[in-house]
Amino acid sequence: MKIDLTDTTSSRINNALIQARRAIGTPAVGMVLTLVIVTDEGSAYDALKAAGEASREHPSRIIVVIKRPGRSPRDRALARLDAEVLVGAEAGTGETVVLRMHGELANHAESVVLPLLLPDAPVVVWWPENGPKNPAVDPLGSLGQRRITDAAAAEDPVGALADRAATYAPGDTDLAWTRITPWRSMLAAALDQRHSKITSAGVEGEAYNPSTELLALWLADRLGVEVSRKVTDGPGITAVRLLTADGDVCLDRPDGRLAVLEMPGQPDRHVALKRRETSELLAEELRRLDPDDIYRSTVAFGVKHLVDRVQGGGAKGGDKEGAPVAAKKASPATPVRKAETAK
Template identity: 25%
Template sequence: MESARSGRHDGSRWPPVEDAMSTQLPHQLLPGAKEVPFAEIEGTLSRLVQDGRRRSRAPARSLTATVVVVGEPARLVSAADALAQLGEAGGVRTILISQGDQPSPTALVTEHSIAIAGLAPRYIDNAVASLRLSSLPALVWWRGGSIEALDDVAGLADRLVLDTESPDETWARAQTFLEETAVTDLRWARLTRWRALLAHLFDLPRVREAVASFNRLSIDAADVPAARLFAGWLQTSLRWPSSNQISIRRVSADGKSPLERVQLEGDRLTITLHVPSTRTCLHASVGGEDGMARVVPLGDGALTALIGEELGIRTRDLAFERALGAARELSVS
């Protein structure tokens, strides 16, 4: 992954520190953090790194990327926890930003993490451009906020990971970034086991012979946008016409999997994938025959595992991009 493009608003400068402590971030977001004005962030980082090196008497940990998280304060806490666990295995500089109306708000700083509370959207790209490590890849983890700010930070990202509860607006805007930035949605990572298992079934001769006959897809999902992505992937992979039937039904579940059941039907064959009552695996069957059944672990759906997987991806995902375009056209029936 090449380093991200740099840039700020032309002519814009950080204003003098005003009311620096008027917007507060919970200290549990970054335990043990120092509270500083924006202008003192880099100097504080340097001192903390030096102090940590003296205490441990070991070389400073090598950083591999900048991860920028933008979202509501409550969603920053879970992201910070995930990245803290990830940081134990490999170093990243973490920048956590919640939006507000402050041009220069409170910052919390630890050795490799920064949290900025209540930052006005027009200054978010300035903050990212100033604090990211320009020589290393930059991943922007978008957990919600001003769509105009998304426009600005997308140009500074090598990889943009969408992760909003209601994604339609961000999906629409993200399609304008596809030629400039590698874009994905964290739901796509949650669907990896489902996509891989269904694709594996298409290696079976009986399934390959029935490909042209498949014309109906029904999905029971705890996360309807994820179901739309899955349906969009299958629709574009099989080159289905718009006349084929796709049905998505919202169901209640425990949150371990975005989908509960997928059924692909045709005149010759039916394929069913579902999460059984054990909630630990994913089961697939072809035509109801036990001899053609497959079972795989459900996988680790924790935020740490998902964002760690995204950090390891360096290129555009054309399958996701096609699925995204199709998903935007799907409605829930």
């Protein structure tokens, strides 16, 4: 069921939601959270599609915020709220409200969204494109227990990642981090099988790829060794090499789908390591709403490194050999454990 509302208010939108649920006989109970998506008109369709697929695992009220402040002074002076209310088959397993805020109202989006949040349910705020520099102090971001950005969608991905590192607050996360969960799990499992001292490591992947940077920072932080960064043609992350006293451990994924795990004294193994869709990444982040301590540790370790790269022009990634990530001096070169990769 779809209801279009023009020049409306939050109160009328809430009434429309109640009427729609009564009309189709669907109660509000069963929804576990409110997902607020802050995007523009061009990205709204893809973001809503991804959120709808993720809601099959996490039934939720999805609120899409599209700001249209206007270009001329006259347009900016006119405040108007238009809305679409979707309930039932058109909204997946939950319900969806699409808000288009015109004029001055676009600068006060939180006042419109707040009355529409599910009572006594957690709130997650997601910016599919160009998130704020400091999500925790953003007016909409301050409404959420979790705040999800995507550095890969920014014009300067490594610069955006440096902002995430410099302004981290409990509850922040980034889909660039979520993308490396399978890599971290696979590497942790490999090192649990072979307890060898790691002397250095290397990460290979595309330029402008924040996930590659985060994986290198995570290895440097966890292992206490220097991690080199090599730029390749991709797609995404293509290989991780861990140098040990007994030989190299290599996880190589040249095609973005299937990886080969090479370990000393063992036959090569093929493992599924495909690049995941946005809906899968979003569903993973919605599985837990407490702060991600491993992400916090990684970005805290990488603050100076990332800022130095951006200020020194390293964000463009034009060199085939990137600057190595220095190890944390106090950390011993110890294997990564499976527990440290849990998300």
